[in-house]
Amino acid sequence: MTVVEARASAKINLTLHVTGRRDDGYHLLDSLVVFADFGDRITVRPATATRLTVTGPMAAGVPVDAGNLVLKAAALIGVSADIMLEKYLPAAAGIGGGSSDAAATLRALSEMAGVAVPCDVLSLGADVPVCLAGGAAWMRGIGEDVTPLAGVPPLYAVLVNPGVAVATPEIFAGLTTRDNPAMPEPLPTWPETSDFMAWLATQRNDLQAPAIAKEPIIAEVLATLLDTPGCQLARMSGSGATCFGLYDSAERASAAAGRLAQDRPGWWVVATRLNAA
Numbered sequence: 001m002t003v004v005e006a007r008a009s010a011k012i013n014l015t016l017h018v019t020g021r022r023d024d025g026y027h028l029l030d031s032l033v034v035f036a037d038f039g040d041r042i043t044v045r046p047a048t049a050t051r052l053t054v055t056g057p058m059a060a061g062v063p064v065d066a067g068n069l070v071l072k073a074a075a076l077i078g079v080s081a082d083i084m085l086e087k088y089l090p091a092a093a094g095i096g097g098g099s100s101d102a103a104a105t106l107r108a109l110s111e112m113a114g115v116a117v118p119c120d121v122l123s124l125g126a127d128v129p130v131c132l133a134g135g136a137a138w139m140r141g142i143g144e145d146v147t148p149l150a151g152v153p154p155l156y157a158v159l160v161n162p163g164v165a166v167a168t169p170e171i172f173a174g175l176t177t178r179d180n181p182a183m184p185e186p187l188p189t190w191p192e193t194s195d196f197m198a199w200l201a202t203q204r205n206d207l208q209a210p211a212i213a214k215e216p217i218i219a220e221v222l223a224t225l226l227d228t229p230g231c232q233l234a235r236m237s238g239s240g241a242t243c244f245g246l247y248d249s250a251e252r253a254s255a256a257a258g259r260l261a262q263d264r265p266g267w268w269v270v271a272t273r274l275n276a277a
């Protein structure tokens, strides 16, 4: 019997520029996306009818019915399976947990049954195409235009979520401007990690201000991250509330995560590598 496992890595928007809005209300994005070496885990086994079990430390509140993106992905690819989802990522957190689960399910079911992943996965969510691509990418359009990026260095990061779930549509609705500048085209090259960090600091997450207006604790998360030794940049990912801090070494990232976990027992804190090979 073929059992296939797949990692559903956390998605991090290192930049997230909102550059316009379509007539249907969806926003045009311009985002540099990378993935963490930390995430959920999907295991699929052949079965005559699809069944989903959700376990893991972050399983509470995750839908187990047809609303789960794992089941939507299984229906889209048309493969039945016994699917186990182990949740380690907080939901509704701006790190694409559900989208990454959907992409991992498509990959795992494709391998298990020997069927191709459907070309059009955007119907599962705007973040699913980039999660399916899986590596550092330039994401544009509403999320369907994904260009893999070489030359993005691996980074040491700490991810922090203060435990507030954020509804993505509400954050987009809070934008005061929707025609903000895009990243430069072509993107610059970054010979050293320090060049990349310096450039990142000049970019933005346009959803950060409306997210802070809705959930002021996000500003506290950013300030707390910036206050830890070695933190070079702190920014929110996606529509929040998860923020990332970038560090100059694995040791400093790990020390910061240890200190934050101790000082803020209610916060979800993880030291991880982004865009590691």
Ligand SMILES: C[C@@](CO)(OP(=O)(O)O)[C@H](O)COP(=O)(O)OP(=O)(O)OC[C@H]1O[C@@H](n2ccc(N)nc2=O)[C@H](O)[C@@H]1O
Pocket: 013, 016, 025, 026, 027, 028, 029, 031, 093, 094, 095, 096, 097, 099, 124, 125, 126, 127, 128, 141, 142, 143, 168, 169, 172, 237, 238, 239, 240
């Ligand atoms: C904002 C981003 C940035 O990567 O990340 P998250 O905060 O979800 O992690 C994504 O675009 C989210 O992707 P995803 O969560 O898959 O979005 P969807 O389910 O397709 O859409 C949820 C809602 O977000 C808004 N939305 C989403 C994408 C987009 N380009 N414009 C939008 O306005 C719409 O209100 C939509 O109804």
Ligand SMILES: Nc1ncnc2c1ncn2[C@@H]1O[C@H](COP(=O)(O)OP(=O)(O)O)[C@@H](O)[C@H]1O
Pocket: 062, 063, 067, 068, 069, 070, 090, 091, 092, 093, 094, 095, 096, 097, 098, 099, 101, 102, 166, 168, 238, 239, 240
């Ligand atoms: N597999 C899943 N994991 C987490 N949330 C899911 C999943 N499937 C559906 N959802 C729903 O999707 C919503 C958005 O969750 P998620 O994809 O984790 O957040 P975000 O879009 O902020 O990155 C959640 O509120 C939850 O109800």
